[in-house]
Amino acid sequence: MQIESSYLGSIDIDVKKILQFPAGLPGFAEEKEFVILEIPENPMFHVLQSVHNPNLAFVITDPYQIYTSYTFELDDYTIESLQITTQEDVAVFAIMTLKEPFHKSTINLKAPIVINMKKQLAKQYVLNLDEYSSQASIQSPPLKEGE
Structure with missing residues (x-):
């Protein structure tokens, strides 16, 4: 199937x-x-591209490549609605906000994209945790003493 992408053209x-x-x-x-x-x-980095709207696309990344201690738990409703049976079937991405210069860009750790890769089901999951920002720096956080 061929689609149009605002970032990558016809693909x-x-x-x-x-x-x-x-x-x-x-x-x-x-x-x-x-x-x-x-x-x-x-x-x-990847592009999360709408299949039907070429102008609706988000740059995404694996948040664990930047924030290695990033962690959260899904509620039962989300696990059920995404038909998740094992953790191995799950991929997590964070939407980026691109800025100039690039090192000032941010990622949304507050609302990750959770995907059941086996079933091709996905959801943006909003966390009720104050410790994560919707505008986290893409620069690696400083290590805590002892790490």
Whole structure:
């Protein structure tokens, strides 16, 4: 299937890799199908692209590459709605806000994208934790004494 991407132009995708967001994304409830696109020569970042709206795309990254101690637990409703049976089936991404210069860009640790990769089901999961920011720095946090 061919789609248009605001970041990558016209691109062929495998329909088996289309992620279903049953509730859409906050602010985009009507957009329920997205695909993760690779950014050429940049394995750390990806594009979460709407299948139907070329202008709806988010740069995402694996938050654990920057914040190694990032942790949270999913509630039972989310586990059930995403049909998660094992932790190995789950991928977590964080949406980025790109800024100039790039090192001032941020990632949203407060509302990660949680994906059941086996079932292709996804949700943006809003955390009720004050310790994570929706505008966390992409620069590695300083190590605590003793780490």
